[in-house]
Amino acid sequence: MQAMDGDFIRIDAPEGGVQRLVAGFHGHAYDPHRHETYAIGVTRAGAQGFRYRGTGRVSHAGxxxxxxxxxxxxxxxxxxxxxxxxxxxxxPALVAAAGGIGGPLPFVPDAVLRDAAITTLLAEIYESFPAPLEPLERDAFVxxxxxxxxxxxxxxAPERARDPIASTRLARVMAFIRECHADPIVSEDLERVAGLDRFEIARQFRRVNGTSPHRYLIGRRLEAARARILDGEPLAAVANRTGFADQSxxxxxxxxxFGMTPGRFAALAASDGR
Incomplete structure (x- = not known):
């Protein structure tokens, strides 16, 4: 695969906790940022550098x-x-659930590596891009x-048995946040949905998801905002319809x-890579 002449981004809709992206850049790509998800990728052409956990890294093609x-x-x-x-x-909750245990989320120390099995797995789920993944295909991938x-x-760390009751309650919390992300959500709402106090929710949520309920809420709002931007909606309207106080x-x-402004994302998404 050859690098494109211009910068671009292509991304599918998040389905079942999984989202795929294809992008190409020259020079600067992203400002410092963070995701509440795992991000697993492969460099298809050229070489990309990034700072991660205090160290400069470079990923070459393959x-x-x-x-x-x-x-x-x-x-x-x-x-x-x-x-x-x-x-x-x-x-992260998908990775934890797929592992079937209550131990810590897996941590791979090498941010850049050559791995034939992961390379093959990624190639398989990009065969249909940008068409949506089939649910069974997505579950098998996870x-x-x-x-x-x-x-x-x-x-x-020693693994411990998962608590099915706590897992079910957290699943209800996550579903509530996804469904109501554009509305104001307070701790009392989550307590009512989960049947747990707010501090237990916060502890359990971070253990399973690696982030807080609030950051998870912001993530769902941003996913919705990005989808509306791809549909060409004005940025001020996007902010209003996805639960943010205003455009700023x-x-x-x-x-x-995402490491870039909504305006830059809109321009990259509209680019044909030339």
Whole structure:
């Protein structure tokens, strides 16, 4: 695959906690930002550099990137021809559920590596891009990815049995946030949905998802905002319809999550890569 002449982004709709992206850049790509998801990708052409966990990294064509939830990183080209990459974003709760245990989320110490199994897995789920993944295809991908991440993880903490009652309650909380993300949500709402106090919700939520309920809420609002931007809606209207106080509030969170402003994202999404 050859790098494109211009910068571009293509992204599918988040379905079942999984979202796929294809993008290409020259020079600066992303400001420092973080996701509440795992980000697993492959450099398809060129070379991309980024700072991650305090160290500069470079991923060349064919190499895999494994970025963990809530870890700050940026992005830039390390090659004159730019770079093209695929990246899949997966909610940590899916990885935890697929693992079938209550231990820590898998942590892969190498942010850049060569891994034939992960490369093959990513290639398989991009065969249909940008068409949506079939539910069974998505579930098989998550199960296999969780297996591969755990096999490569340096986390050896003792595993403990999952609490099915707590898992069910957290699932209700996550479903409520997804459904009501555009509305004001307060702790009392989550307590009513889960049947737990707010502090227990926060502890359990972070253990399973690697982030807080509030950051998860902001993430769902940003996903909705990005979808509306792709549909060509004005930015002020997008902010109003996705639960943000105003456009500046949305822009601040958008840049912190995606490493660019909503306006730049809209321009890249509209570009044909030339």
């Amino acid at each position: 190499q895999i990137m494994v970025l963990h939830p809530d870890e700050m990183h940026d992005g830039r080209s390390e090659a004159a021809e730019g770079f093209v990459y695929h990246m899949v974003y997966i909610e 199960a296999r990815l969780a297996e591969l991440l755990r096999a490569r993880s340096d986390s050896h 509030h949305m822009t601040r969170h958008f840049k912190a999550r």
